[in-house]
Amino acid sequence: MTDLADFTIGDAAAGLKGLEFSATELLEAVLKRASVSEAHLHAYLTLDRDGAFEAARRSDDSRSNGETPGPLDGIPIAVKDNMCTRGVETTCGSKILSGYLPPYDATTVRRLRGAGAVVLGKTNLDEFAMGSSTENSAFGPTRNPWDTDRVPGGSSGGSAAVVAVGSALGAFGSDTGGSIRQPAALCGVVGMKPTYGVVSRYGLIAFASSLDQIGPFGRTVADVATLLGAVAGFDINDATSYRGSPPDFAGSLESGVDGMRVGVVSELMGEGISSDVVAATRAMVDALEGAGASVVEISLPSIEYALSAYYLIAPAECSANLARFDGVRYGLRVDGATSDEMMSRTRAEGFGPEVIRRILLGTYALSAGYYDAFYGQAQRVRTLVTREFASAYEQVDVLVSPTSPTAAFAVGEKTTDPMDMYYSDVCTIPSNLTGHPAISLPVALDGGGLPIGFQVMAPALAEETLFRVAAEVERLAGFVQRPALATSEVVV
Amino acid sequence: MVMPVEIDIARVARLARIALSEEELVNYGRQLEHIVEYAEQVQALPTDGVPPTSHALPMTNAFRPDEVTPSLDREEILSQAPDSVDGYFRVPRILEQAVDDEGGDT
Numbered sequence: 335m336t337d338l339a340d341f342t343i344g345d346a347a348a349g350l351k352g353l354e355f356s357a358t359e360l361l362e363a364v365l366k367r368a369s370v371s372e373a374h375l376h377a378y379l380t381l382d383r384d385g386a387f388e389a390a391r392r393s394d395d396s397r398s399n400g401e402t403p404g405p406l407d408g409i410p411i412a413v414k415d416n417m418c419t420r421g422v423e424t425t426c427g428s429k430i431l432s433g434y435l436p437p438y439d440a441t442t443v444r445r446l447r448g449a450g451a452v453v454l455g456k457t458n459l460d461e462f463a464m465g466s467s468t469e470n471s472a473f474g475p476t477r478n479p480w481d482t483d484r485v486p487g488g489s490s491g492g493s494a495a496v497v498a499v500g501s502a503l504g505a506f507g508s509d510t511g512g513s514i515r516q517p518a519a520l521c522g523v524v525g526m527k528p529t530y531g532v533v534s535r536y537g538l539i540a541f542a543s544s545l546d547q548i549g550p551f552g553r554t555v556a557d558v559a560t561l562l563g564a565v566a567g568f569d570i571n572d573a574t575s576y577r578g579s580p581p582d583f584a585g586s587l588e589s590g591v592d593g594m595r596v597g598v599v600s601e602l603m604g605e606g607i608s609s610d611v612v613a614a615t616r617a618m619v620d621a622l623e624g625a626g627a628s629v630v631e632i633s634l635p636s637i638e639y640a641l642s643a644y645y646l647i648a649p650a651e652c653s654a655n656l657a658r659f660d661g662v663r664y665g666l667r668v669d670g671a672t673s674d675e676m677m678s679r680t681r682a683e684g685f686g687p688e689v690i691r692r693i694l695l696g697t698y699a700l701s702a703g704y705y706d707a708f709y710g711q712a713q714r715v716r717t718l719v720t721r722e723f724a725s726a727y728e729q730v731d732v733l734v735s736p737t738s739p740t741a742a743f744a745v746g747e748k749t750t751d752p753m754d755m756y757y758s759d760v761c762t763i764p765s766n767l768t769g770h771p772a773i774s775l776p777v778a779l780d781g782g783g784l785p786i787g788f789q790v791m792a793p794a795l796a797e798e799t800l801f802r803v804a805a806e807v808e809r810l811a812g813f814v815q816r817p818a819l820a821t822s823e824v825v826v
Numbered sequence: 827m828v829m830p831v832e833i834d835i836a837r838v839a840r841l842a843r844i845a846l847s848e849e850e851l852v853n854y855g856r857q858l859e860h861i862v863e864y865a866e867q868v869q870a871l872p873t874d875g876v877p878p879t880s881h882a883l884p885m886t887n888a889f890r891p892d893e894v895t896p897s898l899d900r901e902e903i904l905s906q907a908p909d910s911v912d913g914y915f916r917v918p919r920i921l922e923q924a925v926d927d928e929g930g931d932t
Contacts, residue, residue: 437902530882544880573888574881642867653842660843662915667908673920678845690844695858697842698833699865707869713878715868720879752857753864769882794883 337822338363339500343409343557346503350397350408357393357408361386361452364410367822368455368501374819377476377486377495378455379415382422386410386454393450405560407450412502414493415456416463417548418537419443426539427461427471430684431665440537441572442506442548442565449564457492457505461686462656463513463541465489466758469749470688477745479521479817480784484742487517487758490551494521497551499820504561505551510542511644512737512762514549515774519737519787522776522817524558524804525551529794530769531576533562534569542651543574545644545766555775555804559584562797581795586802592626594803597730601637602761608740610780615736618777618788621810622734622803632726632733636719637764643719644763645756646699646712652689653696659684691752720768727793732803735761737774737787761789771797773804777811785815831859831866 338360341349349355365383372378393408413419416426418436425431439447446453460470468476468491476491478484479498486495490507494517497505507514509527518525526549533548540546550561566580598619603612623629661667661680668683670676685693699708726733739760748754765772771794774787788807792800835855839846846854900913909916 434906437898437906531885544882570890574885575888576883577885577888636871639868639871642865645861645865646868657843661908662917663903664906665908670918673917674843675845676918678843681843682845685844690846691854691857691861693842693844694835694838694854695861698838698858698862701838701841708865710878711868711873712865713880714873714876715871716879717876718871718873720882752861756861767879 339367339822340820341503342554343406343503343552343560344554346409347403347405347407351403353397357390357452358387360408361390361410361454363822364454364501364503367499370822370824371479371499371501371819374482375477375479375495375499376474377458377492377501378412379425379427379458379473379492380423381455382453385422386452389447389452393452396450404449406446406564408452409503410452410454411446412455412457412493412496412505413443413453414459414490414505414507416459416508416539417443417506418539419453419456422456424456424539425473426463427459427473428684428686428689429472429666430659430680432472434664438537441534441569443537445565451564454502457490457496459492460489461689462539462652463489463508463510464652464688464692466512466516466755467748468492468517469745470686472686475745478742479819481742484744484784485520487520487738487742489513491517493551494518494523494525497521497523497553498817504557506548506561506565507551508538508546508548509766510545510648511766512759514551515762515772515787515789516738516758518551518774519776519785520742522785522813522815523551523553524555524773524775525549526558526562526773527765527771528562528566528797529576529771531574532566532580532797534572534575536569536571540655542648543655544651545648555801555808556584556587558773559587559801581797583797583801586798587805589802590625591622591803591806594627594732595730596622596627596629596803597632597726597733598629599637599733599735600631600633601635602735606739606757606760607736611736611738611740611786614778614780614786615734615788618807618811619734622806625806625810630730632730634722634726634764636715636722639715640719640764640767641756641760643712643715644759644767646708647716649692649696650699650709651696653693653700656689656693688752716767719764723764723768723770731792731799733791735789735791737761737789741780741782741784741786765791770794771800773800775804775808775811776813777807778813779815831862833858833862
């Protein structure tokens with residue numbers, strides 16, 4: 335019999351509905367998978383076994399009472415440890431929040447629970463979501479399921495890794511500069527960043543508020559559309575929440591790309607992108623053309639400035655957001671004779687090097703005399719990038735590119751020079767600056783057997799188009815490979 | 827075309843309320859100068875007359891009905907505080923401290 339931990343969300347929901355197995359049995363299979371894979375990956379920071387079994391039991395009870403379950407009822411889902419879970423430790427991968435028990439659920443978590451999902455644990459991340467490798471976690475790095483000498487990407491590396499091996503059937507992460515899409519690419523799963531505002535950020539511990547967006551990970555495009563549908567929609571607790579009805583996510587998955595116009599971003603197909611990645615991207619573009627899409631090259635010259643603008647905007651907003659960690663209301667406190675001394679010592683002790691680096695950078699960029707030259711200029715560049723994308727979307731329905739310049743890199747390879755790591759996000763950052771939706775899905779393995787991600791980008795609120803093209807990419811790629819660690823047999 | 831950058835890192839660390847050793851200050855200062863030199867590339871792009879974007883979707887005020895709704899539980903919140911007394915957060919003394927007014931953002 336097939337191991338339940340290898341089911342997609344769609345298949346598991348059908349099995350639960352048909353009473354072929356129970357939510358409790360499904361949870362047991364997934365926890366068994368976790369007990370094997372975690373020894374190699376360290377993708378979870380917290381497993382909430384008791385809470386998960388209780389939710390699974392409730393799901394089974396409602397089914398045995400004849401209620402019709404929704405698409406996520408009884409499905410084990412993991413969430414990144416920067417989303418608040420009431421009474422369940424939430425650390426952001428930081429020593430400064432070690433032991434923190436939030437007094438409320440993030441809206442995403444609340445909606446998942448409301449949909450009957452089994453929230454089974456909190457996944458590892460780069461501290462405060464700052465990083466591209468999940469090496470910056472104060473609680474130790476997560477490893478890539480395809481090769482444990484390599485990183486899973488980041489900052490949502492834990493969420494990508496658990497979906498890749500089946501220690502959750504789906505997961506949520508957050509994406510500020512690529513933190514969902516890049517780890518999805520490096521772990522060979524589907525990861526999606528919705529339009530800014532489509533998913534509430536209430537209860538997401540803020541990094542850079544104008545860029546942060548919560549989004550789903552799954553093994554298929556359809557699963558990701560289902561996950562997004564369960565959490566999207568206006569929330570009065572998030573002042574930046576989109577007030578309109580959420581776009582239709584799964585309505586056009588079967589429609590194909592015949593007659594659609596696809597733009598290939600020239601700047602992301604050359605220098606700095608590995609040849610294997612360019613070749614795989616090119617092959618998929620050709621396949622889309624074969625499936626009836628018309629393909630044009632699109633040049634977006636301002637992309638060259640997007641990375642610089644991002645590394646001013648994100649640290650500036652982070653330095654303001656992380657001011658709340660001052661040893662007063664929650665988390666770590668290191669004593670001092672005055673409040674000022676207590677705060678300065680607490681923050682030095684509680685934050686890791688990358689977080690300190692970005693707070694300092696943001697503080698500098700916002701300080702008197704530099705504000706307009708740095709933050710102001712970066713915000714104007716953001717306008718130019720957005721205008722360039724808008725004019726591209728007058729010619730094409732979607733833009734495509736690689737997700738990451740390379741497949742998974744080695745642990746420790748990019749930790750010496752911060753700029754090396756920052757470059758990992760060159761393909762993903764523009765969508766955060768524009769606030770547009772984007773998705774990454776695996777299309778091939780490289781020469782070393784590591785997955786390569788393909789990115790599809792669409793205009794604001796055009797999620798339906800995005801998923802439509804992504805579903806065709808998925809069919810054309812026929813990517814079915816799984817990492818060796820996707821097993822419940824003990825791996826030696 | 828890259829201008830060398832000099833950062834008063836001790837002042838920045840003070841503004842950010844992070845107590846760093848001399849050695850850490852030197853290291854972070856060097857790294858920051860390197861990153862800022864890169865980030866300064868944004869200044870090469872002419873942006874005269876271009877408005878700044880602070881939000882991805884055009885939105886102005888977010889109104890909600892003026893209704894009383896339950897707040898989070900005080901005891902539950904205070905249970906997470908490092909120190910509290912009589913329903914308040916407690917901190918070390920804050921008076922007699924030099925007023926630091928150099929941190930004003932523009």
